[in-house]
Amino acid sequence: MPVSLPEPPFDYEAQLAACARGERQALRRLYQQEGARLYGVLLRLVREPAVAEDLLHDAFLRIWTGAAGFDAQRGSGRGWMYSVTRHLALNALRQQQREVSDDAALEQPCAEAAECAQHLPSSRLQQCLEKLPAERRACIVHAYVDGFSHAQIARHLDAPLGTVKAWIKRSLAALRECLQ
Template sequence: MPADSAFFDYDAALHACALGDEHALQRIYIHDSKRLLGVALRIVRQRHLAEDVVHDAFVSIWNKAASFDAKRGEGRGWIYSVVRHHALNMLRDRDREVYADEDAIDNMQHQNQELIIDQFELNDSLGQLQDCLSHLDSAKRNSILCAYVDGCSHSEIAQRLNAPLGSVKAWVKRGLAALRECMG
């Protein structure tokens, strides 16, 4: 049923696809699907993957037909480049896949369990730190938070709190000593 490629108007078919003509996409599929499957198969080397590539490529052709510009190249070349692009992306995606055996899965679960325990202990410590911070007077607490949460220098803290530099240094020093004692 497919006619010779010289007589098939790819540009017109793509233009019709861009206008929503599903029959135009069907004509492209009938005319070239076997050759496009061959292109995909040469790249991905497995028939079921090549079939997925052709399917995804036709979805892209339908969705992106309006982006085809006959001034930049022929419709047939554009269609084949869509298939090649999808096939190469599939290869790249498959190269990123990691296959794990049972021992690796068990090891990952053990590491995740340790991470959960560490997070629990961290939350517990943060709760204790919060409690200790709440026992400091506001000048010491604000100085420590500005220094260690906001990353301010002593002079920046003095400006923020509108306080003398010497006082800020003393508040940070005494506040840290009180925190160490409380957390100890």
């Protein structure tokens, strides 16, 4: 019986360095490795497939052009790709909200946001989230995963806007302390 060797871990930083040298194959490898997960993150944030496709295209162009400026001292290559992608989507969402009425009907992508956190792989973050009251945990998940604004979260949880803002601030402070 052939012995299958464990696959070596994907080296994001090496691929980003290759992108910086202009090697398109490296970008392809990053796309094959993370494309589906990044597209999933974008779909969840913007909810429209056509918009998510455009943002995925933009994100990989940003990864290509920004690879030379990527600094491994500041964090992992994989994390950087998610940051680039998420902030493109968040900018699009927040700019759109200026024009589009806030009353735009919201689907319910994660009705039980508070329970969503249980599906997280075991991590310090998951343990720290579990310590938060359910509605505050829901605020964090709706904001980070669903891209909800303060007002959208308030409507979704049927809570006053000021209360939601305070919950989020306190939750973030609690997470920071818990994760230290």
